Amino acid sequence: MKVAVLVKQVPRTDKIKIDKESGTLIRKGVESILNPYCEYGLDLAVSLKKKYGIIEEITAFTMGPPGAELVLRRSIALGADKGVLLSDKAFSGADCWATAYTLSCGLKTMGNPKLIICGKQAIDGDTAQVPGEISEISGMPVLPYVLDILELTEEKIVVVSEFENGTVTLETSLPAVVTVGSGSNIRRIPSVNDVLKAYESEIVVLDKTKAGCNDTDIGLKGSPTRVVKIEPAFSKGDCEMFDDGNFNEGFEKIKVFLMENNDEEN
Amino acid sequence: MSEMNRGIVAVCETDGNEKLKNVSFEIISEGKRLADITGEKVTAVVMAEKKPELSDIYACGADEIVFVRKVSSLLYDIESESWLASKVIEKIKPSVVLFGATDYGRILAPKVAAICRCGITADCTSFEINENKKLVQIRPALGGNILAHIISPHTMPQMASVRPSVLKKMKTEKEVTGHFVEVSFDIPENRKKVKELKRESFEANDDDKIENGRIIVAAGSGVTSRETLQLMNNFAKLIGGVSGCSRKLVESGWMPHSKQVGQSGKTVSPDIYIAIGISGASQHLAGMKTSGKIIAVNNDADADIFSVADIGFVMDGNLWLKEMMKFLENRQNNG
Incomplete structure (x- = not known):
């Protein structure tokens, strides 16, 4: 069977600085990375391919400007067999729905894969909406927040999904969309050979016509x-500081907070 | 099209015990606040096995309750409930639909929006009505560094999911009542493809859930030993709080995901939030900065957590916990 992994190039949001005056993003020096949740999804696909002999091919998909092919090469270095880039000036300005639609068109060109693996969200937009929308547009069920895949055959999949207050084991027929919410926090480092292979691989580029949008x-x-409108998120910026020398003064203040809190409760 | 759409719908969520989640009351209350501005009515949609406690829902401001009796036994029946919600929306033709941005709501809402082919904004933290009577949906993005104001100019209804514990639940004191309707639909076969084989709840009881804590003590990557983590748990108990953590401690397996505060975890807004060894990545701050009082403990005086804190301690977390507990015990002994 064919498996698709959807990947996204994102800025490292933990390194982002915002211009407090204008509310705009200071892009200088912020590197782009493969969205960590997408990487978990890719890791899952690669481990499934090893475990179950039935996966012929893993294709990484992304939508973005020509430069986004880098994230596909990174995906190939990490174990994808090929990369498909949906790129067209007409795609720009897409929100979640239009992104989901465009990616769904791309998926159709590969004869609809049986399994579509997505990260649960991207760390830049954080909307977590594209996988659910793809599942509707492509007419497949979605199994979200997958921790583990217990069984995979040509016909069905059994997964453990994690929600905030527990896990559920779910089974569905294929095709299906799964989203991945966690994985190893140790980033895999591809071998030199894998990186070379990735840079020699041909990336399939689909514009709106080729994708049939x-x-x-x-x-x-x-x-x-x-x-x-975009505005910088507020910060308080009037923190009263204490250290090893005067922490008891700080403790007195905390005690007041705790007492006030008790009064409210009673 | 927009002239035809009237009313605000809150799609509610129940827990495993068929009780409405807090976030459902929060979105009904917010719906009421918006409805008072636009002169519309509020409908709470409840999909559950049992009829919910109606008076609580009316007390938050719902004018009407639409109850859809669930027939499947799945705890999270994403496929059928997204379809059911879209059917109810098709009937009501509201101008606004709100969902709770729980794990379930965050997968349900985009599916409903895709069925209705309308715009949706995820994880909103506040709303406004603009001069064109459009719903302005405000949400943090880029790891909580910015707030984006989003509208759906041409499509109806305007959908949004709302971060739990951010908006306030309102309650009227008066005896209130409203309209109640029960509806049912035959769920098509292609919406019944997912089966639930097993369900396991995390042991956390209600008192131990971070979303219910009025005091939260949370650990970050600066907590590098199990001993410190244990100390923190003891401290949390001592002051009647619950413990939480940042993403790093979930990834290292020291704390469960259910305890994670932040953009990929839960948003909390307790009266007091105590951050131990949390550097304050914007993703974490997005999940806790609306807390009443924030106390931060970190070795690094430049840590970003201090930018949202009221009181900061540049100290080792382990030492701080020991000294703080000593301080509180002394206080108790001395009356």
């Missing part, structure tokens, strides 16, 4: 939502 459903035009 409707003009009215892509990019800004196809997006039902609009960002109308």
Whole structure:
């Protein structure tokens, strides 16, 4: 069977600085990485391929400008067999729905894979909406927040999904979309050979025509939502500081907080 | 199209015991606040096996309750419930639909939006109504570094999921009541493909859930020994709080995901939040910075956590915990 992994190139949000005056992102010096949740998804696909003999091919998909092919090469270095880049000026400005639609078109070109693996969310937008929307647009069920896959055959999949207050073991027929919410926090380092292979691999590039997209459903035009304003998130910035020398004074203040809290409760 | 859509719908969520989750009351209350501005009515949609406690729902401001009796036994029946919600929405034709951004809500909502082919904004933390009567959906993005204001200019309904514990639950004191309807639909076969084979709840009882804690003590990557973590748990108990953590401690397997605060975990807003060894990545801050009082302990005086804190200690977490517990015990002994 064919497996697709959806990947996204994201800025390292833990290194982002915002211009407090203008509310804009200071891009200088912020590196782009493979979204960690997508990497978990890729790791899962690679381990499934090793474990079950039935996976012929893992294809990494992304949508983005030409430079986003780097994230596909990274995916190939980490074990994907090939990469497909959906890239067209007409895709720009896409919100979650238009992104999900465009990716769904791309998936169709490979004869609809039986299993579509996504990270549960990307660390830049953090919306977590694309996998659910793809599942609807492609008419497949979605199994979210997968921790482990217990069984995989040509017909069905059994997974353990983690929600905030417990886990459920779910079974569904294929095709299906799964999302992955956790994985090893030790980043795999591909071998030199794998990196070389990745850089020699051909990346399939699909524009809107090759992907078979409707003009009215892509990019800004196809997006039902609009960002109308961006502002920096507030910070308090008036923290009273204590250290090894005067912590008891700080403790007195905490005691007051705790007592106030008790009064409210009683 | 927009002239036809009226009303605000809150899609509620129940827990394993068929009780409505807190976030459901929060979105009903927010729906009421918005409805008072736009002059619309609020409908709470409850999909559950049993009829919910109605008075609590009316007390938050719902004018109407639509109850859809669940027939499947799946705890999280994403496929059928996304379809059911879309059917109810098709009937009501509301202008706004709100979901709780729990793990379940965050997968249900985009599916409902895709079925209805309308815009949706995830994880909103506040709302406004603009001069064109559009819903302005405000959410943190880029790891909580910015707030984005988003609208759906051309499509209806305007959908959003709402971060739990951010908006306030309102309650009217008066005896209130409203309209109640029970509806049922035949769920199509292609929506019944997922089966639940097993269900395991994490042992956390209600008192131990971080979303219910009025005091939270949370550990970050600066907590490098199990002893310190144990000390922190003891301290949390001593002051009547619950323990939580940042993403790093979940990844290292020291704490369960259910205890994680932040963008990929839970948003909390307790009265007091005590952060031990948390550097304050924006993802973490996004999940806790609306807390009442924030106390931060970190070795590094430049740690970002201090930018949102009220009181900061540049100290080793282990030492701080020991000294703090000593301090509180002395206080108790001395009356």
